Amino acid sequence: MSRARSSASTAACAEMTAFRHDKSADRGRTTRHNLAIAARLSVLAMVCLLTAAWSSSWESIRSAAGDIQSVQAAFTQEKHLQILAKPLTSNGILIFAAPDRLRWEYQAPLPSILVMDEGRVQRFVKTGANWTEDASAALPAMSFVMQEIGRWMKGRFDENPDFDARLEPDGRIVLTPRKEALATVIQKIDLQLAETPGVIDSVTVYEDENNFTRLIFTGVQVNRPIDPAMFRHQS
Amino acid sequence: MRRLLFVTLLPVLLAACYSLPLMIPMEPPDDLEKNCAAVFPRQPWRMVHTIKTAFPGRREGVMMGVVALAPQKNAVECALLTIEGLRLFEAHDDGTLTVRRALPPFDRPALAEGMMADIRLLFFAPEGPPLLSGTLPSGARGCRYARADGYVDVVHQPYGRVGIRHYDRRHRLTRRVTITRCHPDGLADQEAVPCRIHLEAFHPADYRLDLDLVEARPEVDKSTKPY
Numbered sequence: 001m002s003r004a005r006s007s008a009s010t011a012a013c014a015e016m017t018a019f020r021h022d023k024s025a026d027r028g029r030t031t032r033h034n035l036a037i038a039a040r041l042s043v044l045a046m047v048c049l050l051t052a053a054w055s056s057s058w059e060s061i062r063s064a065a066g067d068i069q070s071v072q073a074a075f076t077q078e079k080h081l082q083i084l085a086k087p088l089t090s091n092g093i094l095i096f097a098a099p100d101r102l103r104w105e106y107q108a109p110l111p112s113i114l115v116m117d118e119g120r121v122q123r124f125v126k127t128g129a130n131w132t133e134d135a136s137a138a139l140p141a142m143s144f145v146m147q148e149i150g151r152w153m154k155g156r157f158d159e160n161p162d163f164d165a166r167l168e169p170d171g172r173i174v175l176t177p178r179k180e181a182l183a184t185v186i187q188k189i190d191l192q193l194a195e196t197p198g199v200i201d202s203v204t205v206y207e208d209e210n211n212f213t214r215l216i217f218t219g220v221q222v223n224r225p226i227d228p229a230m231f232r233h234q235s
Numbered sequence: 236m237r238r239l240l241f242v243t244l245l246p247v248l249l250a251a252c253y254s255l256p257l258m259i260p261m262e263p264p265d266d267l268e269k270n271c272a273a274v275f276p277r278q279p280w281r282m283v284h285t286i287k288t289a290f291p292g293r294r295e296g297v298m299m300g301v302v303a304l305a306p307q308k309n310a311v312e313c314a315l316l317t318i319e320g321l322r323l324f325e326a327h328d329d330g331t332l333t334v335r336r337a338l339p340p341f342d343r344p345a346l347a348e349g350m351m352a353d354i355r356l357l358f359f360a361p362e363g364p365p366l367l368s369g370t371l372p373s374g375a376r377g378c379r380y381a382r383a384d385g386y387v388d389v390v391h392q393p394y395g396r397v398g399i400r401h402y403d404r405r406h407r408l409t410r411r412v413t414i415t416r417c418h419p420d421g422l423a424d425q426e427a428v429p430c431r432i433h434l435e436a437f438h439p440a441d442y443r444l445d446l447d448l449v450e451a452r453p454e455v456d457k458s459t460k461p462y
Contacts, residue, residue, distance in 0.1 A: 114319070125318075207336075
């Protein structure tokens with residue numbers, strides 16, 4: 001959805017630029033018609049400014065995220081592994097509610113739900129017809145990841161002391177581990193911000209050049225009411 | 236003194252009680268031996284399974300497992316991932332085990348060797364001809380292979396299932412496996428692969444694994460070349 005919006009926005013900005021070039025040719029048209037076009041272009045100009053502005057600095061990103069009370073989106077996850085010829089694809093939904101509630105739900109291939117509520121992280125996995133709580137050794141690592149996602153949702157990309165954060169002009173954020181120990185686990189994280197303020201288009205976590213995970217978000221909905229029960233899984 | 240002697244000898248006495256299940260040889264064994272070997276993949280495959288783990292104390296978890304098999308080269312690569320895609324463990328074994336990545340707690344040396352031993356038990360035919368092939372007391376037919384670390388029984392079970400049992404050199408049952416094979420979607424012309432696996436481990440560690448196939452792709456030999 002964000003990509004579609006991005007295309008529409010780009011087209012609109014191009015249309016506005018095109019109008020500037022043809023301005024003299026339009027002088028002969030009626031005032032009413034010109035006013036209508038001017039009004040339309042004002043809106044388009046605002047859209048262009050807004051989309052360009054929110055990702056221009058850490059302050060503007062934090063400010064935009066400050067208006068976000070909730071985000072929900074569908075996602076497709078591609079796991080690229082050197083030992084796999086094709087990426088392993090999963091899909092699900094991600095729901096965030098300020099200040100720190102998160103639901104990361106996989107619907108396929110294996111239904112599972114990771115919930116974070118007031119700092120407590122739990123994972124539930126569907127086994128047969130039932131949901132069981134997962135107590136695997138991997139959960140502490142995921143707890144770290146969930147805390148980090150919670151930080152991103154609040155626009156605090158540069159506040160984790162474990163990562164060096166770099167903001168690039170195209171709305172791309174690159175997080176690089178500061179310590180060697182963490183760099184052996186994660187080489188870098190690439191986040192692509194969406195046109196919509198406070199929204200992330202995709203996240204790519206690089207373990208190394210050949211092994212990485214990419215999450216692509218679609219159907220993003222911002223500030224819709226979310227039932228708190230979504231963050232407390234019931235078996 | 237007599238009691239002390241009894242306590243000291245108890246493990247020895249118990250070990251002496253272990254015995255391999257009786258297998259009555261069949262004549263001629265050729266077809267059966269071929270059938271035993273045929274239950275294991277013969278061509279290179281890359282498979283992804285969900286793995287449900289259960290350890291004593293109701294500690295249960297779920298991971299994704301990836302294996303790239305090259306039976307002709309006796310080589311295997313494997314990776315363990317969280318459902319979210321975090322790669323916890325990756326190793327390659329072509330006779331020499333190389334661990335490429337092992338995040339705690341998957342960094343214990345014995346874990347990599349044990350994991351690779353389980354993968355070989357599930358996906359690779361035991362080396363060499365069977366020690367004997369025949370019928371078990373249950374009526375099931377199978378083959379018994381001798382290995383350096385003990386014995387492996389490969390048994391044809393009802394409904395097309397395959398049973399694998401591993402016994403150590405003291406004849407203790409250490410692994411009990413049930414495999415259901417299938418043809419992955421769109422690959423009816425290929426050999427069947429393990430799509431459901433139930434593994435119970437009894438010694439030295441006690442755990443249970445349930446693997447369900449997510450996807451399987453046959454691979455040309457060059458792409459399975461270890462890197």
